[in-house]
Amino acid sequence: MGGGPRTFPGGLSKWQYKRMHEKLARQKQRGLLRHEKQLYLARLRSEIRASRLPGAAAEAPPGGEGPTSSRAHIRALADRFRRPGAEDLWNEDDGPLRRVKRPPTGIASGVRHQQQQLDSGKPRGGPSWEDLTSLDQPRPLDRGKGPTSAAFNPRREYLTVVAPWCPRWDPRPLGFVAPKKSYPVMTRCSVSCQPCVDLRPLVASGLTEDGNGRKDTPLAQFNQERFYSVAARRFGRKWRPDSSDQDDKGTSAPKKNLRFGKKFGASSEEDSEIDESGDTGAIRRRWSSAALRNCDVKKERRVLKSYEEESNDLAGRIQELREEIRNREVLGTERRRYESRGESLLTSKRFDQCGVSALTVKALTDAGYVQTTVVQEAALPICLEGKDVLVKAKTGTGKSAAFLLPAIESVLNAMKSNTNQRVSPIFALVLCPTRELAIQLTAEANVLLKYHEGIGVQSLIGGTRFKLDQRRLESDPCQILVATPGRLLDHIENKSSFSVRLMRLKLLVLDEADHLLDLGFRKDIEKIVDTLPRQRQTLLFSATIPKEVRRVSQLVLKRDHVFVDTVGLGAVETPTKVQQSCLVVPHELHFHTVHHLLREHIDREVDYKVIVFCTTAMVTEFMYIMLRDLKLNVREIHSRKPQLYRTRISEEFRGSNRIVLVTSDVSTRGVNYPDVTLVIQVGVPPDREHYIHRLGRTAREGKSGKGILLLAPWEQYFLDEIGDLPIDKYPAPDIDQEMKQKVDDSIEMVDMSIKEAAYHAWLGYYNSIADIGRDKRMVVDLANRFGASIGLEKPPAIYRKTALKMGLKDVPGIRIRK
Numbered sequence: 001m002g003g004g005p006r007t008f009p010g011g012l013s014k015w016q017y018k019r020m021h022e023k024l025a026r027q028k029q030r031g032l033l034r035h036e037k038q039l040y041l042a043r044l045r046s047e048i049r050a051s052r053l054p055g056a057a058a059e060a061p062p063g064g065e066g067p068t069s070s071r072a073h074i075r076a077l078a079d080r081f082r083r084p085g086a087e088d089l090w091n092e093d094d095g096p097l098r099r100v101k102r103p104p105t106g107i108a109s110g111v112r113h114q115q116q117q118l119d120s121g122k123p124r125g126g127p128s129w130e131d132l133t134s135l136d137q138p139r140p141l142d143r144g145k146g147p148t149s150a151a152f153n154p155r156r157e158y159l160t161v162v163a164p165w166c167p168r169w170d171p172r173p174l175g176f177v178a179p180k181k182s183y184p185v186m187t188r189c190s191v192s193c194q195p196c197v198d199l200r201p202l203v204a205s206g207l208t209e210d211g212n213g214r215k216d217t218p219l220a221q222f223n224q225e226r227f228y229s230v231a232a233r234r235f236g237r238k239w240r241p242d243s244s245d246q247d248d249k250g251t252s253a254p255k256k257n258l259r260f261g262k263k264f265g266a267s268s269e270e271d272s273e274i275d276e277s278g279d280t281g282a283i284r285r286r287w288s289s290a291a292l293r294n295c296d297v298k299k300e301r302r303v304l305k306s307y308e309e310e311s312n313d314l315a316g317r318i319q320e321l322r323e324e325i326r327n328r329e330v331l332g333t334e335r336r337r338y339e340s341r342g343e344s345l346l347t348s349k350r351f352d353q354c355g356v357s358a359l360t361v362k363a364l365t366d367a368g369y370v371q372t373t374v375v376q377e378a379a380l381p382i383c384l385e386g387k388d389v390l391v392k393a394k395t396g397t398g399k400s401a402a403f404l405l406p407a408i409e410s411v412l413n414a415m416k417s418n419t420n421q422r423v424s425p426i427f428a429l430v431l432c433p434t435r436e437l438a439i440q441l442t443a444e445a446n447v448l449l450k451y452h453e454g455i456g457v458q459s460l461i462g463g464t465r466f467k468l469d470q471r472r473l474e475s476d477p478c479q480i481l482v483a484t485p486g487r488l489l490d491h492i493e494n495k496s497s498f499s500v501r502l503m504r505l506k507l508l509v510l511d512e513a514d515h516l517l518d519l520g521f522r523k524d525i526e527k528i529v530d531t532l533p534r535q536r537q538t539l540l541f542s543a544t545i546p547k548e549v550r551r552v553s554q555l556v557l558k559r560d561h562v563f564v565d566t567v568g569l570g571a572v573e574t575p576t577k578v579q580q581s582c583l584v585v586p587h588e589l590h591f592h593t594v595h596h597l598l599r600e601h602i603d604r605e606v607d608y609k610v611i612v613f614c615t616t617a618m619v620t621e622f623m624y625i626m627l628r629d630l631k632l633n634v635r636e637i638h639s640r641k642p643q644l645y646r647t648r649i650s651e652e653f654r655g656s657n658r659i660v661l662v663t664s665d666v667s668t669r670g671v672n673y674p675d676v677t678l679v680i681q682v683g684v685p686p687d688r689e690h691y692i693h694r695l696g697r698t699a700r701e702g703k704s705g706k707g708i709l710l711l712a713p714w715e716q717y718f719l720d721e722i723g724d725l726p727i728d729k730y731p732a733p734d735i736d737q738e739m740k741q742k743v744d745d746s747i748e749m750v751d752m753s754i755k756e757a758a759y760h761a762w763l764g765y766y767n768s769i770a771d772i773g774r775d776k777r778m779v780v781d782l783a784n785r786f787g788a789s790i791g792l793e794k795p796p797a798i799y800r801k802t803a804l805k806m807g808l809k810d811v812p813g814i815r816i817r818k
């Protein structure tokens, strides 16, 4: 018998102990190899980049490389991947390790070779070290690479299906003209005669005066706001999604500071849902791509997008050319179809031709759905095929049915093989950002499930009792679950049997996908996706899909996913029949102006139905109390209200007309209130996407509607962000003295605690906006002016700790609570 102890730490036998150590050693070795692979890829990439610089060929060292050159290093690293134990590290997507038969040189043959690769369905590989041997020669499509070829986007891992109806070829004849020019940028000298340069330091110190050296005159205030606008614009070169690879760092300040905003009553739908889960640190933390990367595919088989984008540009360009040609062909015939149909939302395709089950078609017919809408016609066949899809379609065009129908079909298919279980698995999961939207989608799914016995849909949202949810989920059928991320995660983390029910999931839908993949929600989404099976279909839907979201989306979607875009590149993203305008008045007059606009609209529109969006929950509350006091038929929804109240008001507003809803961003996305005649947005929206989604609460289902954006002079910088949208200038309102006095009286009546909370919320919101929040003096000065306009004699004090967090501690004008 061998010597040594019989049992080892942990009660392991000798052999178990030995095996454990061997395993650990293997894991360590693999870790090293993985590290080397990253090094290899980085080296390869920089070598390729260097070789493409002008004159690189000439500068290349004669004869290749020395023993310590980067090329030798690359070879050495490449050799490592041929060693035993490293087989799994390298895959076909990373490019061939062995020399491949090179295609004949020349443009035509180069293209043909790539074309053959694409046609044969072979994945495009990254470059290998052998590729470097030919780096000194110009690559076929690199010749003449200049500004034109740079316009090609190699980010084409997905297939793009541009719906034929999108008027992207020439928007003008169809009336999509962006009247950006109607908003001349305010020049510094348009009011004051002082030279701009002299005035600049005054902006920073907040000491702008009128010509006579006075600070409190209207002209001085106007000058000051004007400079604030310039300052915001200057600071406000907000990071845009397409600007750099820094996107993934998630340094978008508005989202980062939402927590502070929350503390101060700053609304936005994040108010309601973000606080259910996740911590601030995590939101701020650099997003870890690794967390999601291993959801769909094996971790090692996922290659960093940036690397692929750079290395596959040739094949990417060819793919793009093919799409271009294919789209042009389709557009030729389909354009006529689109034009002949006018701007109708419905297509000639009926639901019974879409491959959905007969019982669903029956329910659809009962609900009045016979023909498909544009997005349904485009997305349904691909979704029903089982493919992963990313869909972009304008607000109010029927996206909900476009994903609920595939969800029902996937449940029907799954149920064929799962019949005898006491508690049925959840086969389809729909995630959405707000509670109101979750309730709405559940109701819509119920309508579609009318004739499907035994199939149930349930919602899981914050603001309800956890235990009750649990009981309901177990007692009632639930094959389709509609949930907000925070509450779903609570259930996943606290109830293991719930996670087990998700293990048979067939379909995952992210409605308002861009928002769910945004920093506020991403951590939760990552955790949720981690618990779901990899073998599933994933559908992403939204009216806005910024570029960085498209890249992030690839972490939940399969590589071969399809991108369905019914808006079209360069086309206007807002509904055609919405009349958009912008009105600029000082903050002090915003409440008076809203009242004036409402009165004006009510006088004109018999069946008026208006939504007023405010920047924060507490400002919403303030606006509501003031308007109610002015005898308007007004309701309020925001995150500070209990869920039951929110649901009741939402239902009431949905079914009524001659009513005004004052709300925060909890109503921005997805919520379908029919026949809204006017949307007013008070104050600068957090970003372009918010503007589009809020506006999208009107002009739904191809109907017409109006949208007014109410800004203060210094907030006009935001017009740069939406300059491509057809926005007119709204005529300056003529508020008579009597009406102004009435509004002033109503403001006076509002409780002091609400005014203080509104001030705090206002400060929190604007401080959190990247475009504005960097100039703390400016934010505090504007907040104090806002406070004065709502009847606060002096700015309410804030806690030292909070001021510190907001970066406002020593800013003049801030009062710290003793």
Ligand SMILES: Nc1ncnc2c1ncn2[C@@H]1O[C@H](COP(=O)(O)OP(=O)(O)OP(=O)(O)O)[C@@H](O)[C@H]1O
Pocket (backbone or CB within 6 Å): 368, 369, 370, 371, 372, 373, 376, 393, 394, 395, 396, 397, 398, 399, 400, 401, 542, 543, 669, 670, 671, 672, 674, 696, 700, 701
């Ligand atoms: N095929 C159809 N026929 C008739 N009406 C439809 C059809 N599809 C959807 N609708 C109606 O269109 C309206 C808007 O649909 P939905 O809420 O799905 O839009 P959406 O694109 O999801 O909007 P948002 O981007 O704001 O979330 C709803 O009232 C819905 O009942």
